[in-house]
Amino acid sequence: MSFSTELLIKVLVVLATAPVMALGLTLLEVKGSAWMQRRPGPLHVGLRGFIFPLATAAKYLQKETIIPNDVDEPVFKWAPAWVIAAVVGLFTIIPLSPTLIVRDLELGVFFLLAISSISTIGVLTAGWSSANKFSLMGGLRAAGQLIAYELPLILSVVGVVIQAETMSTVGIVEKQIEFGFPFVIAGQGIAFIIFMIAATAEMMRTPFDMPIGESELTMGFFTEYSGIRFLIFYISEYINLFVMCAIASTLFLGGYHVPLLPTEWVNFYGPLVLIGKTFLLAFILIAIRWSFPRFREDQLQTLAWKILIPLSLLNIMATAIMKVVF
Amino acid sequence: MAQTMDPNNMPILSEASVSVEIETEDMTLNIGPQHPSTHGVLRLVAKINGEKISSVEPVLGYMHRGYEKLAEVRTYPQVTTLVNRIDWVSGFANEIPFIAGAEKLMEIEVPERAQYIRLILTEMARISSHFVFNGAFPLEIGALTPIFLAMEDRERVLDLLESVTGGRFHPNFNRIGGVKPAAGAGPTTKKDIQDLPAGFYHDTKVAMQKVLEAVDRFEDLIGGNEVFQIRTKNVGVLPKEVAEEYGVSGPILRASGVEFDLRKQSNYLPYDKFDFEIPIGENGDCFDRWSVRTSEMRESAKIILQAIEDMPSGPIQAKVPKVIKVPKGQTYVRAENPKGEMGYYIISEGGLGPYRLKIRTASFSNISILPIMLEGALLPDLIAIMGSLDFVLGDVDR
Numbered sequence: 001m002s003f004s005t006e007l008l009i010k011v012l013v014v015l016a017t018a019p020v021m022a023l024g025l026t027l028l029e030v031k032g033s034a035w036m037q038r039r040p041g042p043l044h045v046g047l048r049g050f051i052f053p054l055a056t057a058a059k060y061l062q063k064e065t066i067i068p069n070d071v072d073e074p075v076f077k078w079a080p081a082w083v084i085a086a087v088v089g090l091f092t093i094i095p096l097s098p099t100l101i102v103r104d105l106e107l108g109v110f111f112l113l114a115i116s117s118i119s120t121i122g123v124l125t126a127g128w129s130s131a132n133k134f135s136l137m138g139g140l141r142a143a144g145q146l147i148a149y150e151l152p153l154i155l156s157v158v159g160v161v162i163q164a165e166t167m168s169t170v171g172i173v174e175k176q177i178e179f180g181f182p183f184v185i186a187g188q189g190i191a192f193i194i195f196m197i198a199a200t201a202e203m204m205r206t207p208f209d210m211p212i213g214e215s216e217l218t219m220g221f222f223t224e225y226s227g228i229r230f231l232i233f234y235i236s237e238y239i240n241l242f243v244m245c246a247i248a249s250t251l252f253l254g255g256y257h258v259p260l261l262p263t264e265w266v267n268f269y270g271p272l273v274l275i276g277k278t279f280l281l282a283f284i285l286i287a288i289r290w291s292f293p294r295f296r297e298d299q300l301q302t303l304a305w306k307i308l309i310p311l312s313l314l315n316i317m318a319t320a321i322m323k324v325v326f
Numbered sequence: 327m328a329q330t331m332d333p334n335n336m337p338i339l340s341e342a343s344v345s346v347e348i349e350t351e352d353m354t355l356n357i358g359p360q361h362p363s364t365h366g367v368l369r370l371v372a373k374i375n376g377e378k379i380s381s382v383e384p385v386l387g388y389m390h391r392g393y394e395k396l397a398e399v400r401t402y403p404q405v406t407t408l409v410n411r412i413d414w415v416s417g418f419a420n421e422i423p424f425i426a427g428a429e430k431l432m433e434i435e436v437p438e439r440a441q442y443i444r445l446i447l448t449e450m451a452r453i454s455s456h457f458v459f460n461g462a463f464p465l466e467i468g469a470l471t472p473i474f475l476a477m478e479d480r481e482r483v484l485d486l487l488e489s490v491t492g493g494r495f496h497p498n499f500n501r502i503g504g505v506k507p508a509a510g511a512g513p514t515t516k517k518d519i520q521d522l523p524a525g526f527y528h529d530t531k532v533a534m535q536k537v538l539e540a541v542d543r544f545e546d547l548i549g550g551n552e553v554f555q556i557r558t559k560n561v562g563v564l565p566k567e568v569a570e571e572y573g574v575s576g577p578i579l580r581a582s583g584v585e586f587d588l589r590k591q592s593n594y595l596p597y598d599k600f601d602f603e604i605p606i607g608e609n610g611d612c613f614d615r616w617s618v619r620t621s622e623m624r625e626s627a628k629i630i631l632q633a634i635e636d637m638p639s640g641p642i643q644a645k646v647p648k649v650i651k652v653p654k655g656q657t658y659v660r661a662e663n664p665k666g667e668m669g670y671y672i673i674s675e676g677g678l679g680p681y682r683l684k685i686r687t688a689s690f691s692n693i694s695i696l697p698i699m700l701e702g703a704l705l706p707d708l709i710a711i712m713g714s715l716d717f718v719l720g721d722v723d724r
Contacts, residue, residue, distance in 0.1 A: 037470075134355075137705070292551065297706060
């Protein structure tokens with residue numbers, strides 16, 4: 001198979017999986033929140049409400065795209081593309097098994113951090129071009145937040161990289177298999193918590209949802225969006241949730257591997273294991289979202305700069321010392 | 327180059343750097359009248375510098391319905407229907423001071439049983455209003471779950487209100503000289519008049535136990551939440567003196583540490599027969615305002631349970647003429663409503679309806695504090711402070 005055909009197939013597979021995962025997580029969110037709030041949740045669309053997310057997506061596709069008068073039109077129209085490109089791009093390095101991966105990059109983790117920060121551009125331009133003060137404030141809040149939480153995200157992963165001695169995601173999983181324990185138990189517990197907090201902030205989910213801040217800024221940076229462009233923002237939120245949780249399970253929870261299962265069958269059970277772990281992590285984030293209020297902007301920055309970053313630096317030092325000693 | 331490096335020229339340099347400082351202009355942000363957390367149609371014109379608010383001007387009147395004027399062309403029994411709709415979250419409580427005022431002018435002695443029924447239903451209205459607050463306030467801070475729990479618990483109280491009055495929000499239940507025979511009370515012949523629906527005492531006891539449980543749950547779920555605490559503690563502190571100067575009343579005033587509750591200090595309903603406490607806050611911050619209201623729910627449930635225990639028997643309606651005419655005179659009767667002090671100044675010229683009716687509502691006076699409290703606050707705090715004041719736009723604009 002030539003490189004270009006292979007690439008085409010991989011791209012098509014990713015483009016097919018990403019929205020499906022997002023729809024699955026949307027369903028998990030609506031059902032999970034309903035369960036937490038003692039209400040039935042969606043019941044009537046399809047089989048006991050199970051195709052509700054699809055119906056929601058279809059609804060947005062039908063809706064008219066409204067472009068307000070004063071917006072900077074090209075920037076406004078392209079902003080959702082930046083966001084979704086950044087999150088879908090991250091699928092490249094998620095290993096479903098040692099071979100089922102778009103590309104096992106040598107610098108996989110570095111790629112993750114580089115690509116994930118692209119969405120900042122989309123969010124900021126969306127806020128700026130909307131010609132709405134609430135959007136602008138949402139965009140600026142998002143920019144500040146994404147920059148602040150990029151650091152703990154990077155620094156918490158550095159510990160893993162030191163321990164695994166590789167940046168390739170497959171390599172990191174293989175190291176955990178070789179080690180016998182996932183990194184969350186074997187030394188990187190704090191890094192895992194920091195990573196999850198920083199990832200929640202990156203995804204702009206409650207308790208870090210000030211850029212959207214429904215009760216403050218209406219809908220934050222995507223207040224003015226409607227129709228398919230709103231859907232793109234909405235769906236990229238859930239793709240991002242999937243990707244971040246998948247990466248967290250790869251880096252910290254042993255990825256596609258479960259003990260006691262024969263490794264030669266990994267191509268069959270690997271994807272299921274990874275998706276299972278991902279949904280488990282996602283459910284924790286969903287439970288957090290529905291039980292906490294949101295922080296204030298300054299409290300969020302304090303948390304990042306005064307607690308998470310020093311902690312992750314300490315984690316790096318501790319990991320490095322342990323690495324040298326043992 | 328050499329010249330600029332000369333130390334003698336340094337002062338000039340620093341002056342120059344001052345003059346090129348970027349001048350920034352405050353951005354005017356219109357919060358409302360359509361905004362998710364302005365409780366309806368309040369508009370705040372905020373001047374903001376980044377996230378910091380430099381000044382706020384509330385703009386009212388988007389919901390003005392002219393009730394004071396409407397009351398002038400209606401008879402006394404008809405006005406009760408209107409006043410229900412002032413603070414719709416606690417409709418029943420609005421009727422009390424108006425009816426009490428008219429009775430005061432007519433010098434009618436209201437039967438004790440009717441007073442007890444009024445008291446029970448007023449306290450139920452208070453509980454339901456505070457349930458709404460317990461749902462809406464966390465919602466504004468960003469917690470989406472409590473509102474569902476609060477609405478579910480409130481429904482029990484509203485069911486009771488409905489079983490007696492026939493209405494959940496707008497009971498229109500008080501009559502001059504007493505209360506209307508209850509909706510579910512069966513046939514009301516002249517001889518065998520029934521006032522409360524069957525099983526009301528038992529249902530109330532059960533519901534009040536549930537309310538007490540709900541209050542414990544809220545204190546755990548909302549008050550025990552760390553993020554809620556750091557969002558509300560020391561935010562929007564309202565000092566005692568300022569609160570008194572601005573005529574703030576109700577739970578907001580008590581949260582600032584002033585022990586002022588008309589249930590103790592006035593006698594519009596027989597509160598003196600019951601044993602209850604008035605929760606007082608210490609700091610006057612958003613957290614105290616939440617906690618005062620939540621504790622009040624517990625006290626209200628206690629009052630209701632006591633009132634059920636020693637409910638007197640007897641008539642529920644005093645003898646009044648068929649056509650109600652209030653003698654010439656003026657009076658002001660005020661009551662402790664869930665939102666604060668509510669009063670009606672009635673001027674009667676001896677006609678069928680009031681000559682002039684001035685309505686003093688709690689929310690209107692309470693939001694007069696907004697510009698003071700919001701100066702220098704951050705935008706997210708604006709939402710928290712506004713939520714903690716717990717106003718209803720119908721109560722502000724009338």
